[in-house]
Amino acid sequence: MKKFTVLLMIITFLLCSCQANEKVNTNSKENTSSQKKTQTEDLSSSKENETELIIPKTPLSNELNQLFEQGLEVYRWFNISIMGDGQGKPVIKGELTYYPVNNERFPTYESWYQYINSVFSKEMIDHYLSKNYYINIKGQLYGVMADRGGNIFYKSHKYELVSQTENKVELKIIGIYNEGTGEEDYYKEYTTIFEKQNGKWIITQFEFWL
Incomplete structure (x- = not known):
């Protein structure tokens, strides 16, 4: 009877040790997976930062430097990335499809128009608007969906x-x-x-x- 009791205790001890080892191994795998995930996210974040266009400050006054940055913003809206984001109900005009521009800064077409006219001359704005990338629909700003890549060199x-x-x-x-x-x-x-x-x-x- 004593031998049976001792044998039972040994078996119980071995089973508990195996379960503890499995738990340690599982935690180790989870920690390794978590570390890899964090490293991947950090790498992804780093890559995103690398693609950001860094605009150094110009040798201009603060007023003109700010205007230059606004000019870059407006230029992009017409030549790099049109503001239409594909959300909302589209409107077809001729061969172009327009989407409402969801931008809190410009709740109306007029607010957007006044802004771009405060940055570029009227002649420049008339030229850009002639491309028909933006239109006024019932007072709201609509834009097509269009983008172009930058110079890869x-x-x-x-x-x-x-x-x-x-x-x-x-x-x-x-x-x-x-x-x-x-x-x-x-x-x-x-x-x-x-x-x-x-x-x-x-x-x-x-x-x-x-």
């Missing part, structure tokens, strides 16, 4: 203040590009012009480097 850019007077400033943007495969960098020049009209600065020429 772009590396960076720098600025040069060409001229500055009381009513006009010319800024040169020097784009730096490289096609890889051991090639040397090459450069392209672009011009942005600011003019003061009726006591207010606006952009009358804007060339983009991407």
